[in-house]
Amino acid sequence: MLRRLLAIFFLFFMALAFYQCARKGTPTGGPKDETPPVLIKAEPENMTINFKAQKIRLYFDELVKLKDVQDQLIVSPPLKYQPLLTPQGGANNFIEITIKDTLIENTTYTLNFGQSIVDNNEGNPNSFLTYVFSTGSYIDSLELAGVVTDAFNKKADDFISVMLYKIDSAYTDSTVYKRPPNYITNTLDSTIIFKLKNLKEGTYALFAIKDAAKDNTFNQKTDKIGFINDTITLPTDSIYLLNLFREVPDYAATVPTFAAKNKISFGYYGNGKDIKINTLNPLPDTITSKVLKEPKKDTLNYWFTPFEMDSLIFIVTNEALKVKDTFTVKNRKVGLDSLRLNVNQKGALKFDNPLSIQVNTPIVKVDSSQIYFINKDSLKVPYSLILDSLENKLIFDFKLEANEKYKMQLLPGTVVDFFEETNDTINYSFTTKSLADYGNLQLTINGTDIAYPIIVQLLNKKEEVQREIYAEGPQLFEFNNLNPSDYLVRVIFDENSNKKWDTGSYLKRIQPEKVSYYPIPIEIRANWEKIETFTLKN
Numbered sequence: 001m002l003r004r005l006l007a008i009f010f011l012f013f014m015a016l017a018f019y020q021c022a023r024k025g026t027p028t029g030g031p032k033d034e035t036p037p038v039l040i041k042a043e044p045e046n047m048t049i050n051f052k053a054q055k056i057r058l059y060f061d062e063l064v065k066l067k068d069v070q071d072q073l074i075v076s077p078p079l080k081y082q083p084l085l086t087p088q089g090g091a092n093n094f095i096e097i098t099i100k101d102t103l104i105e106n107t108t109y110t111l112n113f114g115q116s117i118v119d120n121n122e123g124n125p126n127s128f129l130t131y132v133f134s135t136g137s138y139i140d141s142l143e144l145a146g147v148v149t150d151a152f153n154k155k156a157d158d159f160i161s162v163m164l165y166k167i168d169s170a171y172t173d174s175t176v177y178k179r180p181p182n183y184i185t186n187t188l189d190s191t192i193i194f195k196l197k198n199l200k201e202g203t204y205a206l207f208a209i210k211d212a213a214k215d216n217t218f219n220q221k222t223d224k225i226g227f228i229n230d231t232i233t234l235p236t237d238s239i240y241l242l243n244l245f246r247e248v249p250d251y252a253a254t255v256p257t258f259a260a261k262n263k264i265s266f267g268y269y270g271n272g273k274d275i276k277i278n279t280l281n282p283l284p285d286t287i288t289s290k291v292l293k294e295p296k297k298d299t300l301n302y303w304f305t306p307f308e309m310d311s312l313i314f315i316v317t318n319e320a321l322k323v324k325d326t327f328t329v330k331n332r333k334v335g336l337d338s339l340r341l342n343v344n345q346k347g348a349l350k351f352d353n354p355l356s357i358q359v360n361t362p363i364v365k366v367d368s369s370q371i372y373f374i375n376k377d378s379l380k381v382p383y384s385l386i387l388d389s390l391e392n393k394l395i396f397d398f399k400l401e402a403n404e405k406y407k408m409q410l411l412p413g414t415v416v417d418f419f420e421e422t423n424d425t426i427n428y429s430f431t432t433k434s435l436a437d438y439g440n441l442q443l444t445i446n447g448t449d450i451a452y453p454i455i456v457q458l459l460n461k462k463e464e465v466q467r468e469i470y471a472e473g474p475q476l477f478e479f480n481n482l483n484p485s486d487y488l489v490r491v492i493f494d495e496n497s498n499k500k501w502d503t504g505s506y507l508k509r510i511q512p513e514k515v516s517y518y519p520i521p522i523e524i525r526a527n528w529e530k531i532e533t534f535t536l537k538n
Helices: 001-020
Strands: 039-043 055-066 072-075 084-086 092-098 108-112 117-119 130-134 142-150 161-166 185-186 193-199 204-208 225-226 232-234 239-244 257-261 263-271 275-279 289-292 301-305 311-318 323-330 341-343 355-361 363-366 371-375 384-388 391-395 405-411 415-417 427-432 438-446 454-460 463-471 476-482 485-492 515-517 522-524 529-536
Touching: 072 239, 072 529, 130 193, 142 161, 142 204, 142 232, 161 193, 185 193, 204 239, 204 463, 257 323, 263 275, 263 311, 275 301, 355 427, 363 384, 438 454, 438 485, 438 522, 463 476, 522 529
Parallel strands: 142 239, 438 529
Antiparallel strands: 039 055, 055 092, 055 117, 072 108, 084 092, 108 130, 142 193, 161 185, 161 204, 204 225, 204 232, 225 239, 257 263, 263 301, 275 311, 289 301, 311 323, 341 355, 355 391, 363 415, 371 405, 384 391, 405 427, 438 476, 454 463, 454 485, 485 515, 485 522
């Protein structure tokens, strides 16, 4: 009987074991591989002197592939032709670099791969792998370190090129526009700290450039730049700060476009306040014209009465710089740009933002008697109307009440434009929230010997200005009726007292005006009063 029971238990456990083995399931596997590929050999060896090879092979302990190598690989000094790297799009246990340039004699070269070499399975990068060789009899060993910041924005851009030019008989202030540097590195996308290695003793000029064209030179129209005013002598233990900014471009007129049957647009770079536009063609007596700046664009619109013609010849003059350009604009089949009115706010009105109506064609006349503005009790709302001829818009100044509803009606003929076109009936509806829906911020600015005047700005998460207060001396900064959100605080030191931030100029050796940010976002909640103190350092 005992033997029979033992046999039954044995058969039961055997069946259970077979069942468990036959069950389908997903293997749990081991821990995720987070180990980067390891360089095990290089041909020629890393730190080779008297280098004469055209190909370099780097061998790894596992299969690797290239990722974003065009952005990540930095060769210093820069080569005219970017090296060819293989494999592209596949995996292998080695990376091969083919040099397509003639190398400079007695020069130390550094290839920094950034994070472009990753393992085939998990994409773990071999971070900042460098390969160094010298065409001379020794490897240069000096270093230079520093930090890149943005002069205006809270966070610096990614992939900033840090460039070192040797100051010799061939170097001038314009060299940075014309040729690549002697040494270069990149902040990549993970840090604002930079380090230039394997440098030669000497005197240098140091730059940081957000290099849009990736040609290792400075283009004023597209690139940001930062520079050190003084020259740098190596060796040095100093840590350098490069403050990146976008210059106001040198003035230049661009080719105009026939934007509409009654409008030709003239774009420009730089300062356009002294530009005059005139035609060289004799125009019929019935033709009238007007030049108006396009809001928020570096464009002047030449409005004119449409007429039949093949082309027009213009002379564009910058009177301050005494620069003249001549353009021929050919007629083309385009529609007429007709009168349009666009209100700047819809729905709930903001307490800090004046109500305005932007007009696209030049305003000639406004009849305020044709405007009806009432509240929810059908009572007329007292207001004053301002015609901003520079911005070509109507601004309504009135006392905004909480928990209110407003209706505005513009009857036909309220606005008359340059072409004697008038608006049709337009109706707008607005509301305001309760004051309890908003929060308030009281900000105290402290610091030793603060250089006034300053501009205190409140920004949203996108660093767009929501409010600002200009102060010529110490005061309490009150920002009331704020929408609940997180805000950044930026302080601009207005050195020239023109009530705006001024950028720098490399050729004039002018650094941008200083900017300071409150270290953390400030949370504003509804029906809350927030009190903060910002201690500034000059």
